[in-house]
Amino acid sequence: MIPREDYFPGTDPSLTELLHAEGLRLFGVAALDDSLRRAAAPAAAQYTEWIAAGLHGEMAYLERHEGIAYRPEAVLPGCRAVIVVGCNYYQEPRRENEPATGRVARYAWGRDYHNALGKRLRRVVRRLREVHPDDGFRSFVDASPLSERFFAEHAGIGYTGRHTLTISSAYGSWFFLGEILTTRSLPSTAVDEPVHGGCPTNCLRCGEICPTGALTGYHRMDARRCISYLTIEHRGSISEELRPLMGDWVFGCDLCQEACPLNVRSRVTAVEDFRVHRAGERMPLAELLDMADDEAYRRRFAGTPLLRPGRNAMVRNACIAAGNTGAAALSPRLQRLTNDRNPLVREHAQWALARLGQT
Ligand code: SF4
Structure with missing residues (x-):
């Protein structure tokens, strides 16, 4: 198994260097090619069926995203690739079973990841625009209408587990996803062989x-x-x-x-924004x-x-x-x-x- 963070795309060194400089070592590219479009059709149909069944509850924004969740070109005209980034947030619990307290999910112990990861991706985008002034770039953290997990899987970041979260060989499922959409043509880093494995048979x-x-x-x-x-x-x-x-x-x-x-x-994140507890x-x-x-x-x-x-x-x-x-x-x-x-x-x-x- 190849640890994802050691598997560099090797096609755009400046991208690799820029992401590493931000401490982002898990990333890949989902190129908008025929193979991805073929995979998007059944995924979009499944999404539509999920929404139609009302399983999204009151999340009306997911209904609004229905027509574009698998179409990055609807978000960035001329989009040709989605660069998907994973950022580890795992921390070990230190306060088990304290009376009269309520538990908070790990991802929320520190700074808001929308800000913490978002500012890193925005810095990368600023630099990419300088290096490639003729190409378009746009970054998102959670707020994009795209199905992040679908593009993560097709960038070779990991695969979608039974529980619907993305699982990578580097961080398990304890990581945030962010994306940079670009009009620049980049080769896909999706891998044919099962680098990340899959849910064990019969695991429930x-x-x-x-x-x-x-x-x-x-x-x-x-x-x-x-x-x-x-x-x-x-x-x-x-x-x-x-x-x-x-x-x-x-x-x-x-x-x-x-x-x-x-x-x-899982290993503890090195990102200080998530290690400093704000909510705890x-x-x-x-x-x-x-x-x-x-x-x-x-x-x-x-x-x-x-x-x-x-x-x-x-x-x-x-x-x-x-x-x-x-x-x-x-x-x-x-x-x-x-x-x-x-x-x-x-x-x-x-x-x-x-x-x-x-x-
Ligand atoms: S490995 Fe087992 S517990 Fe983990 S996502 Fe897959 S089915 Fe669920």
């Missing part, structure tokens, strides 16, 4: 560990049951069927990645329950991924975690929140008190 660990049953088949995720979706993207009430299954997660979930045998090769791996539930308003919430979580759900949804999550973890000492706070101005918070505070046997 990710599906079995998922407490809410979100992984309903190979490469098939019902986002409406995924704890990451529920705690981050979903803004409304969480169904009472799912609340007890969510455990102490308050932002995201890492269970399927932790269960994956292909993540045993566990949030005191009392701190979350005490968030007075959006302004206080923004001040606390500016520059971190935790900013996304906002105060009301995050207090909702903390109420569920408080109820699930039996944190009876939080009852006075939950009692106060039954009079919160926000109905979502009131509802989940009442539920948590009932679960704690306090009503």
Whole structure:
């Protein structure tokens, strides 16, 4: 097996040097050739079917991306290649099972990766424009309408695991993806031989560990049951069927990645932005329950991924975690929140008190 970070495209040394200078050692090129277009058609059909089944929940932006998720030329006219970059964010947990705290997914412990990886890719793009002034370049981190995992696979970065995340031989699944689209013609770095392997036959660990049953088949995720979706993207009430299954997660979930045998090769990231904890791996539930308003919430979580759900949804999550973890000492706070101005918070505070046997 060839470690991806040692497998240089060898076709554009300036690109290799620029990415290495930013500490980005896992990358590849998906050329928009006939082979990729042939692969895009069934992938796009699968995407359409997933959306039609409503499995994307309230993520309306995924509906808007339906016609362009596999067409980079719709995002950058004249696009001929997608340079896909992987950035390791893995860290070892240090605070297991602390009472009255809520777990945060690893990717969110440090700085917001949109900023941290985005600024690196923007610097690379600036330099590429100087070196190749006749070509177009545009970078994205998460915010592009493209199916990142499809292009990662066709750039030879890794393959899509049963749990729908990209798995590489260098970092397992613990890495962010970013892309640089270009009108410049670059040869594909996709590999024919299975450099990265694949899910072991009969491995079902990710599906079995998922407490809410979100992984309903190979490469098939019902986002409406995924704890990451529920705690981050979903803004409304969480169904009472799912609340007890969510455990102490308050932002995201890492269970399927932790269960994956292909993540045993994980090594701690060298990227300082992710090593310095801004939110941290566990949030005191009392701190979350005490968030007075959006302004206080923004001040606390500016520059971190935790900013996304906002105060009301995050207090909702903390109420569920408080109820699930039996944190009876939080009852006075939950009692106060039954009079919160926000109905979502009131509802989940009442539920948590009932679960704690306090009503
Ligand atoms: S847990 Fe098993 S099935 Fe799931 S992604 Fe990892 S190797 Fe694949």
